[in-house]
Amino acid sequence: MTTPQLLAPNVSAQHWADPSxxxxxxxxxxxxxxxxxxxxxxxxxxxxLFFLMIGGALAMMIRWQLGWPGLPMxxxxxxxxxxxxxxxxxxxxxxxxVTMHGTFMIFFAIMPLLVGMFGNxxxxxxxxxxxxxxxxxxxxxxxxxxxxxxxxxxxxAVEGGAAGAGWTAYPPLSAVPEYSGVSTGQQLWCVSLVIxxxxxxxxxxxxxxxxxxxxxxxxxxxxxxxxxxxxxxxxILILLAMPILAGALIMLxxxxxxxxxxxxxxxxxxxxxxxxxxxxxxxxxVYILILPAMGIASEVIANGSRKPVFGYPAMVxxxxxxxxxGWIVWGHHMFQSGMNPLLGSxxxxxxxxxxxxxxxxxxxxxxxIWRGDIHLHTPMLNALAFVAMFVIGGLSGxxxxxxxxxxxxxxxxxxxxxxxxxLFGGSLFAIFAGLYFWFPKFYGRMLNPTLGKIHFALxxxxxxxxxxxxxxxxxxxxxxxxxxxxxxGFLEPLQPMNTFISVFxxxxxxxxxxxxxxxxxxxxxxxxxxENPWSSNSLEWDLPxxxxxxxxxxxxxxxxGPYEYSYPGRGEDFWPQSExxxxxRARVETSGAPVAEGVPQ
Amino acid sequence: MPESASTFGAGIDSIYYIILWITGAIFVLVETALIxxxxxxxxxxxxxxxxxxxxxxxxxxxxxxxxxxxLFIVYASNDIWLQVKRADQEGAAPADAxxxxxxxxxxxxxxxxxxxxxxxxxxxxFVKRNQLHVPxxxxxxxxxxxxDVIHSFFLPDFRVKQDAVPGMTIPVxxxxxxxxxxxxxxxxxxxxxxxxxxxxLTVHEADDFDRWxxxxxxxxxxxxxxxxxxxxxxxxxxxxxxxxxA
Numbered sequence: 001m002t003t004p005q006l007l008a009p010n011v012s013a014q015h016w017a018d019p020s021x022x023x024x025x026x027x028x029x030x031x032x033x034x035x036x037x038x039x040x041x042x043x044x045x046x047x048x049l050f051f052l053m054i055g056g057a058l059a060m061m062i063r064w065q066l067g068w069p070g071l072p073m074x075x076x077x078x079x080x081x082x083x084x085x086x087x088x089x090x091x092x093x094x095x096x097x098v099t100m101h102g103t104f105m106i107f108f109a110i111m112p113l114l115v116g117m118f119g120n121x122x123x124x125x126x127x128x129x130x131x132x133x134x135x136x137x138x139x140x141x142x143x144x145x146x147x148x149x150x151x152x153x154x155x156x157a158v159e160g161g162a163a164g165a166g167w168t169a170y171p172p173l174s175a176v177p178e179y180s181g182v183s184t185g186q187q188l189w190c191v192s193l194v195i196x197x198x199x200x201x202x203x204x205x206x207x208x209x210x211x212x213x214x215x216x217x218x219x220x221x222x223x224x225x226x227x228x229x230x231x232x233x234x235x236i237l238i239l240l241a242m243p244i245l246a247g248a249l250i251m252l253x254x255x256x257x258x259x260x261x262x263x264x265x266x267x268x269x270x271x272x273x274x275x276x277x278x279x280x281x282x283x284x285x286v287y288i289l290i291l292p293a294m295g296i297a298s299e300v301i302a303n304g305s306r307k308p309v310f311g312y313p314a315m316v317x318x319x320x321x322x323x324x325x326g327w328i329v330w331g332h333h334m335f336q337s338g339m340n341p342l343l344g345s346x347x348x349x350x351x352x353x354x355x356x357x358x359x360x361x362x363x364x365x366x367x368x369i370w371r372g373d374i375h376l377h378t379p380m381l382n383a384l385a386f387v388a389m390f391v392i393g394g395l396s397g398x399x400x401x402x403x404x405x406x407x408x409x410x411x412x413x414x415x416x417x418x419x420x421x422x423l424f425g426g427s428l429f430a431i432f433a434g435l436y437f438w439f440p441k442f443y444g445r446m447l448n449p450t451l452g453k454i455h456f457a458l459x460x461x462x463x464x465x466x467x468x469x470x471x472x473x474x475x476x477x478x479x480x481x482x483x484x485x486x487x488x489g490f491l492e493p494l495q496p497m498n499t500f501i502s503v504f505x506x507x508x509x510x511x512x513x514x515x516x517x518x519x520x521x522x523x524x525x526x527x528x529x530x531e532n533p534w535s536s537n538s539l540e541w542d543l544p545x546x547x548x549x550x551x552x553x554x555x556x557x558x559x560x561g562p563y564e565y566s567y568p569g570r571g572e573d574f575w576p577q578s579e580x581x582x583x584x585r586a587r588v589e590t591s592g593a594p595v596a597e598g599v600p601q
Numbered sequence: 602m603p604e605s606a607s608t609f610g611a612g613i614d615s616i617y618y619i620i621l622w623i624t625g626a627i628f629v630l631v632e633t634a635l636i637x638x639x640x641x642x643x644x645x646x647x648x649x650x651x652x653x654x655x656x657x658x659x660x661x662x663x664x665x666x667x668x669x670x671x672l673f674i675v676y677a678s679n680d681i682w683l684q685v686k687r688a689d690q691e692g693a694a695p696a697d698a699x700x701x702x703x704x705x706x707x708x709x710x711x712x713x714x715x716x717x718x719x720x721x722x723x724x725x726x727f728v729k730r731n732q733l734h735v736p737x738x739x740x741x742x743x744x745x746x747x748x749d750v751i752h753s754f755f756l757p758d759f760r761v762k763q764d765a766v767p768g769m770t771i772p773v774x775x776x777x778x779x780x781x782x783x784x785x786x787x788x789x790x791x792x793x794x795x796x797x798x799x800x801x802l803t804v805h806e807a808d809d810f811d812r813w814x815x816x817x818x819x820x821x822x823x824x825x826x827x828x829x830x831x832x833x834x835x836x837x838x839x840x841x842x843x844x845x846x847a
Binding site for chain 1: 612617628635638659660668672675678681755762766784789791799
């Protein structure tokens with residue numbers, strides 16, 4: 001027992017909530033430099049939603065240029081001459097737009113929403129702990145992510161503009177300023193992501209330690225709610241993948257600044273080595289962005305169907321299988337890169353096989369709603385949309401996994417359609433589901449359900465009108481990241497489709513205002529949230545909304561899995577994890593000795 | 602997709618359609634089930650959900666079937682992939698292929714033709730900018746390179762795409778089945794002029810190709826930029842003038 005005590009607070013040494021003692025932390029420790037995982041989760045929410053708006057605004061500009069190439073953008077006059085003289089976007093600014101849209105969305109919106117926000121909100125409460133294992137490290141994780149984000153944002157203001165070599169930053173374009181016209185911006189891009197990597201690593205060690213060491217008595221591995229499983233595996237992926245990215249970024253930074261040539265061929269460096277390193281990080285990153293979403297969707301779907309998750313062990317197994325197969329598929333981003341074609345064959349095989357655990361998850365979600373009692377509340381609508389959209393994103397992935405088909409669709413809008421079906425249709429809908437589901441727990445107010453349903457309906461319809469036609473653009477041969485497709489005669493017939501997409505992209509962007517308004521309005525004016533608005537089972541729903549500092553008054557005890565909905569013979573259709581079999585609620589004393597009868601093994 | 606104009610294009614397209622049928626069927630099946638379940642099992646007064654934790658049998662079925670399907674797709678894809686991409690191997694580019702060199706740089710494609718002796722790096726070579734001319738019915742094998750950044754050699758009608766990587770020479774081959782003019786595009790973000798790094802591919806009848814070649818040699822100086830229909834615009838906005846290639 002000595003080692004765990006050195007590493008993390010022993011479960012019995014946690015600071016539980018004390019109702020007789022008022023929370024007397026000063027303002028700055030309570031809301032700014034807080035070590036409370038719930039506050040840090042809230043902080044991640046506001047930070048990520050801010051960058052989600054930035055990323056969305058950049059996307060609107062991209063769609064303006066593609067919808068109406070060369071036309072002055074309304075309001076574009078406020079942008080400086082170096083970006084959009086007279087409101088007309090410049091090609092170099094367009095390259096920065098596509099680069100920074102991808103970078104902000106992946107690293108500063110989706111990832112911190114799923115991992116930073118949900119990880120912090122859910123892990124300690126779901127495992128029955130008073131806080132994270134390392135609360136101060138947790139605080140530092142957030143306060144490292146913030147400067148990283150603002151360095152990235154500031155790069156728009158430096159001479160030469162923001163990075164413009166794509167979010168994948170392939171050298172030599174990204175390494176030699178003469179090639180891209182961007183110097184400082186590209187360096188800030190590297191610096192910002194290295195800093196963000198530290199933030200992610202601090203989060204990851206915290207999550208892993210908390211889940212391994214601080215589960216309440218009775219919270220066995222197979223009783224963990226699926227979001228915790230997903231976040232646990234995700235944290236392992238982050239821990240292993242981020243250092244690779246950091247290493248590659250530092251090499252790239254050296255190539256840019258001190259004259260090394262890791263990725264430059266003149267003195268024997270290899271441009272393809274960057275791609276191997278980047279995608280060896282980058283493909284696990286894709287699963288970092290989807291596994292927590294799958295966990296959240298499983299939780300919400302079981303709740304909305306009032307049924308246990310179909311095949312819980314298989315769901316856990318599929319998460320693990322996806323995560324570890326995810327390490328041997330990176331080459332599928334490089335089929336056309338000049339990599340040995342035989343390697344392409346083996347990467348095709350591993351990539352295809354990863355479709356199997358993904359299929360298992362989809363079928364198990366269908367199994368979960370089958371013969372359920374489906375309540376279509378806002379979180380459930382978004383979770384079902386997640387499944388429907390993830391199916392499309394998963395199936396379109398099969399096309400590019402097939403190496404010969406990928407020859408044609410690689411680097412076209414087919415890829416753009418695919419990634420948005422996975423990251424927007426998949427991850428973002430799951431984030432919406434989770435936000436509508438847990439917002440009441442952390443802010444003590446319900447999000448307005450009518451606004452929620454309006455937001456869902458608009459987003460779902462516009463989203464599909466924007467991204468489904470992009471498959472057709474790709475099949476028509478339209479390349480990614482081109483400023484003006486009409487330069488090519490064979491792409492001119494696609495202009496009406498591009499304009500169509502842009503119209504609905506602007507509508508999609510505008511309909512997110514409903515969501516942001518709902519959050520801001522509900523924070524102050526929303527209906528007061530009860531303890532357990534969704535009649536859900538996991539431990540956080542036993543607590544007041546929001547839970548007090550320290551969460552539980554004493555160590556909770558856990559008697560069953562998290563998805564015992566509609567258990568035959570019970571009056572209620574849910575069965576909290578903490579309710580003892582004899583029906584009497586009991587707590588374990590802080591000494592660690594369980595006092596209730598029927599204590600779980 | 603545009604109509605195929607290369608010998609292996611139809612084979613690639615057939616794989617595309619096989620996958621389209623398989624994934625299309627799964628798509629319809631899954632989305633229909635999803636919608637039917639949502640309607641059929643929606644909340645009504647008195648409905649009780651069935652308490653079940655799953656079914657081993659069902660899960661084995663829906664693990665094994667996708668597994669077989671994806672293995673089939675891999676099997677169906679692999680031959681044609683190796684045929685297209687391993688230009689130097691047996692069974693891919695025919696031995697009598699016409700050999701060209703294409704070197705990409707920001708933002709143009711320079712094509713070196715071997716001349717009548719069909720040998721590169723001899724005195725009768727000549728270079729054309731942004732103009733790729735090939736005969737029909739004869740395999741063309743290209744040594745693809747780049748002087749500065751990564752570009753991607755994309756012939757949509759031919760189902761050909763290959764990144765051009767500085768420091769590497771990558772073999773590319775295809776055989777045209779139709780005459781006419783086709784686009785050659787850059788598919789990899791290569792800088793601010795990426796969006797207009799375009800060229801044209803002209804497929805000639807065999808004797809017409811010979812006639813074109815001799816005209817070129819007579820009219821222009823070999824190994825020079827004889828034609829520059831697009832070059833003014835390509836030069837204007839270039840970030841740098843390519844001395845670094847030396």
